[in-house]
Amino acid sequence: MSRMGQVWAELVGQDRAVATLRRAVEGRRHAMSHAWLFVGPPGSGRSNAAKAFAAALQCADGGCGRCEDCRTTLSGAHPDVTLLRTEQLSIGVDEVRSLVGRAGVSPVKRRHQIVVIEDADRITERGADALLKGLEEPSPRTVWLLCAPSPDDVIVTIRSRCRVVKLVTPSDDAVTQLLITRDGASPALAAHAARAAQGHIGRARMLVRSEDARIRRRQVLALPGSLTSMTACLDAAENLVAAASEEAAQTTAELDAKEMAALQEALGLGGRGAKPRSAQAAVRDLEDQQKARAKRLQRDALDRVLTELTAYYRDVLAVQTAPGVELVNADLADEIEPLARHSTPEQTVHALDAILEARTALEGNVAPLLAVEAMLLSVSRASRT
Numbered sequence: 001m002s003r004m005g006q007v008w009a010e011l012v013g014q015d016r017a018v019a020t021l022r023r024a025v026e027g028r029r030h031a032m033s034h035a036w037l038f039v040g041p042p043g044s045g046r047s048n049a050a051k052a053f054a055a056a057l058q059c060a061d062g063g064c065g066r067c068e069d070c071r072t073t074l075s076g077a078h079p080d081v082t083l084l085r086t087e088q089l090s091i092g093v094d095e096v097r098s099l100v101g102r103a104g105v106s107p108v109k110r111r112h113q114i115v116v117i118e119d120a121d122r123i124t125e126r127g128a129d130a131l132l133k134g135l136e137e138p139s140p141r142t143v144w145l146l147c148a149p150s151p152d153d154v155i156v157t158i159r160s161r162c163r164v165v166k167l168v169t170p171s172d173d174a175v176t177q178l179l180i181t182r183d184g185a186s187p188a189l190a191a192h193a194a195r196a197a198q199g200h201i202g203r204a205r206m207l208v209r210s211e212d213a214r215i216r217r218r219q220v221l222a223l224p225g226s227l228t229s230m231t232a233c234l235d236a237a238e239n240l241v242a243a244a245s246e247e248a249a250q251t252t253a254e255l256d257a258k259e260m261a262a263l264q265e266a267l268g269l270g271g272r273g274a275k276p277r278s279a280q281a282a283v284r285d286l287e288d289q290q291k292a293r294a295k296r297l298q299r300d301a302l303d304r305v306l307t308e309l310t311a312y313y314r315d316v317l318a319v320q321t322a323p324g325v326e327l328v329n330a331d332l333a334d335e336i337e338p339l340a341r342h343s344t345p346e347q348t349v350h351a352l353d354a355i356l357e358a359r360t361a362l363e364g365n366v367a368p369l370l371a372v373e374a375m376l377l378s379v380s381r382a383s384r385t
Contacts, residue, residue: 006065007052007074011045012178012201013170020165021049025056025063033163035135035144037120039151040167043200046147047085047118049167054081054114054145069109080107085118088292093126100134103142113142120146121153128155135161169199179208195328198311203304216243220308221332224339227380237372240305241298244368248297256290299362302372306359309379310352316340317348339383347382354378 055073056063179190197204319340358375
């Protein structure tokens with residue numbers, strides 16, 4: 001690969017999007033915009049594309065991937081690139097106002113002042129109003145890079161001021177090759193992970209690197225054959241939610257402790273200058289933020305469960321209606337084919353509907369246990385009807 005363009009190497013299957021971004025970096029007429037919206041399905045690499053574009057804009061060689069500007073941009077350390085990645089359920093007006101203020105500062109290195117918002121779909125209405133002001137009156141060297149699953153997930157007034165870059169789900173072959181070359185995976189494991197992840201690069205990488213992730217996936221895919229009674233459904237739901245909570249707790253425990261220690265030190269707790277009343281409010285605020293983060297991570301873990309079950313029942317439906325189609329879970333064909341023979345396509349569609357309803361319920365902040373219990377009971381009834 002030539003020296004120019006190394007930053008695009010991991011954007012597999014995104015040739016059209018990369019071509020658009022390269023034209024902007026090269027300064028082609030009408031190719032550049034002060035605001036961009038990166039959209040695409042989960043795992044397609046929206047945030048990676050935004051960061052690669054930021055690096056290319058800051059790089060004197062258009063994205064060589066090796067210079068200080070490229071390396072610091074991709075790592076989040078560049079002085080003129082601000083990256084907002086939230087673990088919370090929403091991005092509020094105060095955070096957005098801070099970004100707008102940062103965007104108006106002249107760049108230290110005299111190229112661009114770039115702001116990347118990874119979860120622009122989580123910006124609140126008040127936050128969107130604050131962002132709109134920044135988009136309507138940008139500084140000459142300011143570039144906004146927003147990321148969201150689809151254009152419709154972003155408030156229309158924001159969307160209308162952005163140039164949209166659409167990313168697609170990469171092919172299994174492209175993901176397989178990436179896992180082999182980047183992560184050193186064996187061809188067999190890489191191909192299995194790519195197929196199981198259905199184009200989600202992050203999930204594929206997790207399956208390649210973590211045996212625990214592969215074990216958890218296999219346990220989830222064993223669920224359909226175990227839902228033989230109401231008690232079994234309720235027990236399975238409790239176990240799934242508990243496992244998701246434990247995963248979230250393990251992910252956040254160390255970070256929570258560091259954040260709390262840093263806050264207590266900043267407040268002078270335990271020292272002579274401590275102000276207990278104001279400190280208590282700050283501690284409660286941090287605790288609330290940490291609880292919201294844990295809630296989001298728990299929901300993300302449950303969403304992975306729903307994704308695996310969706311793929312499983314799609315395989316069942318494929319066997320029922322389109323024999324010969326390659327299955328996502330081809331290694332489980334001996335389990336999927338008997339289930340397909342002993343149920344109808346209508347029953348399988350009911351199971352898929354139940355999974356979709358659970359996802360909708362979780363997005364609407366329904367208690368996770370209630371949502372998962374309702375889903376597994378519906379799936380079980382559909383299998384027995």
